[in-house]
Amino acid sequence: MSVAELIIAPDPVDLVVTELTTGVGQRPGFEGVRAGGSVPIPRPRRFVRVRSVGGAQNSVVHLTPTVVVEAYADTDGDAAALGWLCHAIMLAAGRNLSMGGSPCSDVGVFALPQDLPDPTTDQARSTATYAVSLRGVAA
Amino acid sequence: MPSTVRIEITPGAITEILKSPEVQADLRARAERIAAAAGDSEDYEVDSRVGATRARASVRTASYAAMKDEAKNRTLTRALDAGR
Numbered sequence: 001m002s003v004a005e006l007i008i009a010p011d012p013v014d015l016v017v018t019e020l021t022t023g024v025g026q027r028p029g030f031e032g033v034r035a036g037g038s039v040p041i042p043r044p045r046r047f048v049r050v051r052s053v054g055g056a057q058n059s060v061v062h063l064t065p066t067v068v069v070e071a072y073a074d075t076d077g078d079a080a081a082l083g084w085l086c087h088a089i090m091l092a093a094g095r096n097l098s099m100g101g102s103p104c105s106d107v108g109v110f111a112l113p114q115d116l117p118d119p120t121t122d123q124a125r126s127t128a129t130y131a132v133s134l135r136g137v138a139a
Numbered sequence: 140m141p142s143t144v145r146i147e148i149t150p151g152a153i154t155e156i157l158k159s160p161e162v163q164a165d166l167r168a169r170a171e172r173i174a175a176a177a178g179d180s181e182d183y184e185v186d187s188r189v190g191a192t193r194a195r196a197s198v199r200t201a202s203y204a205a206m207k208d209e210a211k212n213r214t215l216t217r218a219l220d221a222g223r
Contacts, residue, residue, distance in 0.1 A: 053217045054216075054217050054219065054220040056220065056223060066216070066219065066220075068213055068216065117210075118210075119207050119210040119211050129216060
């Protein structure tokens with residue numbers, strides 16, 4: 001009896017966090033702004049939170065996780081600026097066919113950056129949703 | 140010898156399909172699955188309609204609790220996969 005090969009999917013949050021931390025930190029005016037999978041402690045004035053909220057397995061190796069990118073800042077304007085910068089970085093990653101150093105065949109936009117304050121803290125927040133096409137690798 | 144395949148699309152036929160009762164029913168069923176996966180029926184509202192070029196269906200939060208849950212936990216966004 002043959003045993004099916006294990007195909008391990010990359011963690012989409014890790015890849016997007018790496019891509020955004022690198023991309024955002026290189027932009028003038030955004031130095032030191034970091035992305036992560038959770039709200040940092042202590043809470044910085046500006047940060048990006050990446051969340052995985054489902055998605056689809058398209059084939060044995062190809063998957064399209066749905067990822068939410070949340071940009072937090074002190075004001076709606078600053079949150080929007082950070083959100084749109086993240087949006088540009090996400091689209092560029094799709095065109096470069098690489099997300100956080102892993103193959104990425106496409107980045108689809110579910111929802112553009114929009115104003116949605118954090119309901120817990122009322123902090124300004126811009127959120128956008130993406131479908132990131134990734135490949136699993138044989139274990 | 141290679142054969143030639145010729146495809147002719149009747150003007151308006153695609154729009155007719157996109158607005159057909161079958162497509163409307165499929166979209167409505169998908170939206171209802173998403174709403175059911177998101178939570179209680181009183182918290183999410185399903186709507187379907189036929190537009191100028193296609194049928195559409197939508198799910199939206201119908202209570203403050205559901206709106207807050209979406210803003211905090213992405214509950215409705217996470218339920219989208221139920222509509223695939």
